[in-house]
Amino acid sequence: MAGKPARTGNAIDQTRRMLSLVTYLRERPGARIADVARAFGISEDELVADLDVLPMCGTSFRGGDLLDIDTDGERIWWHNPAALGEEAAEPLRLAADEATALLVAARAVATLPGLRESDRQALLRATAKVETAAGEAAGASSRLSVTFESEGGVFADVDRAISERRRLWIRYYSPARDEVTEREIDPIRLVSVGHTYVEAWCRRSEARRTFRLDRVAEIKILDAPSAPPEIELRDLSEGLVQPAAEDPEVVVEVGPGGRWVAEYYPHDSADELPDGGLRITLRTPDPASLRRLALRLGRDGRIVSPPELAESARRAAREALAAYDVPADAVRAS
Numbered sequence: 001m002a003g004k005p006a007r008t009g010n011a012i013d014q015t016r017r018m019l020s021l022v023t024y025l026r027e028r029p030g031a032r033i034a035d036v037a038r039a040f041g042i043s044e045d046e047l048v049a050d051l052d053v054l055p056m057c058g059t060s061f062r063g064g065d066l067l068d069i070d071t072d073g074e075r076i077w078w079h080n081p082a083a084l085g086e087e088a089a090e091p092l093r094l095a096a097d098e099a100t101a102l103l104v105a106a107r108a109v110a111t112l113p114g115l116r117e118s119d120r121q122a123l124l125r126a127t128a129k130v131e132t133a134a135g136e137a138a139g140a141s142s143r144l145s146v147t148f149e150s151e152g153g154v155f156a157d158v159d160r161a162i163s164e165r166r167r168l169w170i171r172y173y174s175p176a177r178d179e180v181t182e183r184e185i186d187p188i189r190l191v192s193v194g195h196t197y198v199e200a201w202c203r204r205s206e207a208r209r210t211f212r213l214d215r216v217a218e219i220k221i222l223d224a225p226s227a228p229p230e231i232e233l234r235d236l237s238e239g240l241v242q243p244a245a246e247d248p249e250v251v252v253e254v255g256p257g258g259r260w261v262a263e264y265y266p267h268d269s270a271d272e273l274p275d276g277g278l279r280i281t282l283r284t285p286d287p288a289s290l291r292r293l294a295l296r297l298g299r300d301g302r303i304v305s306p307p308e309l310a311e312s313a314r315r316a317a318r319e320a321l322a323a324y325d326v327p328a329d330a331v332r333a334s
Contacts, residue, residue: 017042018050022057022067030075051076099134103127154213155190157221158198162187165226168200171218172211180217185209186228201228247283250290250309254278254301261293261301279304291316 017040024039025031037047054069068079106127110120161168168187173180185200188208195212202209208231249268254261256276267282284290287309294303294313303310 018054021050022054025069025076025078026081029081030077032075033071033073036076096134099130103130103134106130154216154219155196157219158187158190158213161221161226162189164221167203167222167224167226169220169222170211170216173215173217184222184224185211186226188228188231189233199233201231247285248287248306249281249283250287250306251304252280252282252290252293252301253304254280254297255299258297258300261297265293277301288312295320 021036021040024036028036033044033047037044040047048071051069051071054067057067070077070079106123110123110127158168160166168185169182170185171180171182181204183202183204185198185202187198187200189199191197191199191210195214197210197212199208199210201207252261253273254277259276259278262270262278262280265280265282267280269281271279273279287306290303290309291313294301295317303313
């Protein structure tokens with residue numbers, strides 16, 4: 001679908017936009033996709049993605065209470081706008097377990113480092129209203145607490161940096177090279193594809209890079225402004241790893257125990273072998289990263305080509321085995 005590139009933003013901005021979108025669509029039956037996207041300053045693809053989420057929202061999960069919104073590719077139709085009106089059937093009621101879960105989650109989110117103070121205060125006000133409405137059911141929630149692991153703090157810092165257009169300093173673990181590096185990045189957007197990532201312009205490599213949040217060992221928000229170059233955002237609906245036709249070709253042969261590689265890695269072809277294995281042809285911008293795959297496969301697979309990568313993988317395997325060849329006197333000494 002045509003449209004201008006998706007703008008940068010974060011999860012909170014998207015939530016605000018979708019709340020406004022509900023009001024906008026209710027007042028404009030049959031609105032054109034192009035007009036709505038232009039009004040909200042987003043691409044048509046981004047608008048359609050929002051429309052895919054809205055039918056999962058409503059006053060309850062009962063039939064008729066969820067938003068019945070769809071599109072024919074040109075216009076947007078809302079078939080049950082009364083679902084959110086004053087004439088909606090019943091006021092929303094929370095069961096005790098629902099109130100407890102909601103209050104515990106809200107209090108946990110309010111403690112996230114890096115959360116904007118205005119958003120924190122709005123969340124605390126909403127939490128207080130839920131406590132009042134829940135009555136005795138709110139008592140159980142006060143005895144429970146949730147502590148976010150490190151990724152939660154990293155997420156909050158990245159989200160804040162995107163909102164405030166500030167640069168980030170990170171210490172990042174790269175499994176392909178088995179090393180931790182320091183770099184400054186200009187964050188562009190947060191994405192979730194199995195794991196949560198930040199897409200950013202890396203000042204060290206002077207290129208667009210994607211960093212997995214749970215591999216960020218340390219993070220700091222810098223005073224320097226974030227100024228990534230104008231780049232078109234990639235469509236990640238087909239997955240984070242999307243090899244290009246010009247990327248180097250690698251051939252890997254795996255036995256029956258390595259067939260999972262064809263499910264995990266995007267590939268051009270996977271031909272059956274007589275022993276029940278596969279001959280897999282794939283493309284990657286960084287062939288050296290597949291050395292770790294070869295070590296992981298062990299007897300279940302090998303790199304066939306290119307020859308220099310195959311030799312590199314064999315050398316890495318020999319070095320790994322040599323590391324376990326401990327001298328006898330060292331063992332006795334221990």
